[in-house]
Amino acid sequence: MEAISARAEKAVEYKHNRCNCAQAVLMAYEKELGRPAEDILAMGSGFGSGMGGMEGTCGALCGAVMALGLLNKSDTPSKMIAKDMLQExxxxxxxxxxxxxxxxxxxxKMLCACDDCVRHGVLVLEKKLAGING
Known part of the structure; x- marks a missing residue:
């Protein structure tokens, strides 16, 4: 697995302090998102325990895709990039x-703990942002 980034570890810190998984990934990009923390937290608030309360997509992945939508400066539609992110x-x-x-x-059988899901959300987003926004 790729080296764990400082941003991924910061996201895990948010997860342990005051955030659900989606909020933790989003807050790791607070500076880049250029929005007040209250707005970022509100945006991710409905994704705790996965979208729909464990029935849907992991909140960390949802948070990464939300951040992508705001940070994507490329000509490639975010939904196409998100498809790759989901697979990764x-x-x-x-x-x-x-x-x-x-x-x-x-x-x-647990496949992935929340801390690692948060790390993975940040890592897939970092990889895509580096590739599209260079």
């Missing part, structure tokens, strides 16, 4: 993107 996140996170699957709800 899935590969890094044990083969899943749905929160309940990642946490092993129903199977008893």
């Amino acid at each position: 996140f899935k590969e890094m996170s044990g083969g899943a993107t749905i929160c309940r699957d990642l946490k092993g709800i129903g199977t008893g």
Whole structure:
């Protein structure tokens, strides 16, 4: 796996202090997003325990895609980049993107802990931003 970035570790700190997974990834980009922390936190507030309360996409991945939408300065539509991000996140996170699957709800086998999901969200976003915004 790629080296864990300082930004990814900062996102994990946010996760441990006051944020859900989506908010943690978004807050790691607070400066670049150029919006007040209250707005960033509000934007990610509905994605705790995955979109829909563990039934949907991992909040960390949702946060990464939200940040992408605001930071993408390329001609490539964000939805195309997000498709690649989803696949890369899935590969890094044990083969899943749905929160309940990642946490092993129903199977008893956790594929990826929240801290690592947050790291993976930041890492896939960093990789894409470096490639598109150079």
